[in-house]
Amino acid sequence: MTPRRHDPDRRERILAAAVRVVESRGVDGLTHRAVAAEADVPLGSTTYHFDSGDALLVAALERLNDGWLRSFGDWLAVADEAPSLTEHLVRFVDISLGPHRASTESVYAVYFAGLNRPVVRPTAARCLDEMVRLLRPLVADEGTARAVVSLLDGLTIQLLLTGRPHRPEETRRWLGRLLPETGSRPTPPTG
Amino acid sequence: MTPRRHDPDRRERILAAAVRVVESRGVDGLTHRAVAAEADVPLGSTTYHFDSGDALLVAALERLNDGWLRSFGDWLAVADEAPSLTEHLVRFVDISLGPHRASTESVYAVYFAGLNRPVVRPTAARCLDEMVRLLRPLVADEGTARAVVSLLDGLTIQLLLTGRPHRPEETRRWLGRLLPETGSRPTPPTG
């Protein structure tokens, strides 16, 4: 480890390292020690900036979520370039399970952490709520958005766990049932 | 701890204790020591019967799955008493999130443990595949079964994490889209 007495971005570098640790070793592998090694920083430095394991965990998972939500938002932002929302989402699943599989696994690991540890539950919940919020303007109502997110989550988890290849035509079939796209514009939110 | 020399059900009791440990402390809390304490058995006894941590983990999660699958299977077995399959599944979600919430949380913890640890991935996959297999005879085809399981999983996880109350009419609405029950009998599997 290079000694570095004055290092203004220390906290930032630690956090980035924490994310990399989660991505490479899973949520359980996130320890102060692992992060210190990954960030090339003394152990005490990690505990200085994140004084408890929970603090480190929550910060890392928040950042992971942010990245995922940004991707999702960016993707939805160009939904109008696709033939249909269904098609656009099918493609999202495809990418999530293909080139982005690693980060997809990490995000679903956040859900897991949320089930086991009360401290991260808000983080996991925020991720879900935010996905719904991003999807909302493109569909008929909030219930639809929630259902679509549920189906996407359930499908993705199933495919991640069973290792079966993604069959876009299946995804299209079921998403289509939830999103009967009539050609009319989605109803804007009333609130 | 009571000494108990000739104890033919030792292995069985350890396993039952392991399940209780997972249910009460989560997957991360499953350690030889915790199980030994819960089973009122010496530490060495747990390592004798399950010589690695993974062995213990997998055995416990398999058993958890079995319990869950049995519930699911039993529930489906009386599906014909319900007004419709949709209605029957809505009710299942209701129960899962209500009286059975604790064991529901445990089962989803198995899923996500599967994401983090390769050794449990087959266990988690088996659970999903088995749910599909149980549902298959009641729906049009295997794809439908998979989609229904996905939606149920996604919905349940969403409700567990956000803490929102279950709204049966919403669940009914979306399940109904996947299961357009026409009154005709489901197509039997062709295989």
Added chain:
Amino acid sequence: MTPRRHDPDRRERILAAAVRVVESRGVDGLTHRAVAAEADVPLGSTTYHFDSGDALLVAALERLNDGWLRSFGDWLAVADEAPSLTEHLVRFVDISLGPHRASTESVYAVYFAGLNRPVVRPTAARCLDEMVRLLRPLVADEGTARAVVSLLDGLTIQLLLTGRPHRPEETRRWLGRLLPETGSRPTPPTG
């Protein structure tokens, strides 16, 4: 923590906080960090004003002693209003173990900290010597004063540790043996 730049009483406030920390968490709980939190002051500020742990410890214990000695002195100052010195001291024990129990425990913690840590030994010794000095004018000679302080200390410690209730008539009985009050005035110090 409220930023507070020009704060002339900073040192004073840190010291007062240190005393509160000793009273609430014991001598072992006295750390720079705990004091910083209690005083609502940055950590660096505590190390600036008290550059070593020993300095902080000694300063806090000195102040604790001062408070105790002031109480003891004030009490003795009105000894002539009591029927006898014995009676007055019995009452002091009563109060020490009753309403003032918390601060009594702290002061005896100072004594014993003196046994463990050479740096505080002078502080503890000063407390004892000062009690003797305060008592001296009211009794026959310095030896008597020392014996009375010894008995009071021994009794108090015994009652604190065993949790037995204070029996004033017992205290009166034994103090009376050391202080055979004949009605004659105490011999003034010869020195």
Added chain:
Amino acid sequence: MTPRRHDPDRRERILAAAVRVVESRGVDGLTHRAVAAEADVPLGSTTYHFDSGDALLVAALERLNDGWLRSFGDWLAVADEAPSLTEHLVRFVDISLGPHRASTESVYAVYFAGLNRPVVRPTAARCLDEMVRLLRPLVADEGTARAVVSLLDGLTIQLLLTGRPHRPEETRRWLGRLLPETGSRPTPPTG
């Protein structure tokens, strides 16, 4: 550290080492690490036998007490060889502060620990009660025994802390006031 796979007296040796650590470094210096080093045993071995710091502390202090109480008991057992009980106790103080000063300091450190930490309070209380019990048959009543123990404790603490030399004639003077030895045998307990 010599590896020693099978070591039947391991626990015993750890405990003995713990006592030596308390005697040499004080109660605060008693850590698993220090004990491991002193006992020439791996760290894990100390945590195996005494799984918490409190367990180690209590065990060590109990043993320290036992040694002290044995000395005190042995000393009292030959009280009839002395000119008087007072004289015998004066001599005990003399020895405690002289050749046995180190172990005397340790025992009073147990008192200290009792004030600060609830877990050792019973140990400290037991020491006091046991001293009273040992002394009881030699004096008029239990109150006398308690008073004598109080005075001895108070005196000893005072001398340990102030560093003043023991003045046997003073001790004799005050002990004599509590123990007006009339030559008659002490009243045996009525219980």
Added chain:
DNA sequence: GATGAATGAGAATTCATTCAT
């Protein structure tokens, strides 16, 4: 077979202190 004991690794955490600003 069964198990108490042993062990080494690694976890979180706390801390006094130093240093750069």
Added chain:
DNA sequence: TATGAATGAATTCTCATTCAT
């Protein structure tokens, strides 16, 4: 002068696993 940041050393504790009996 004051202080946030940094750091290295300790501490407790938990654990999976191995081993001798």
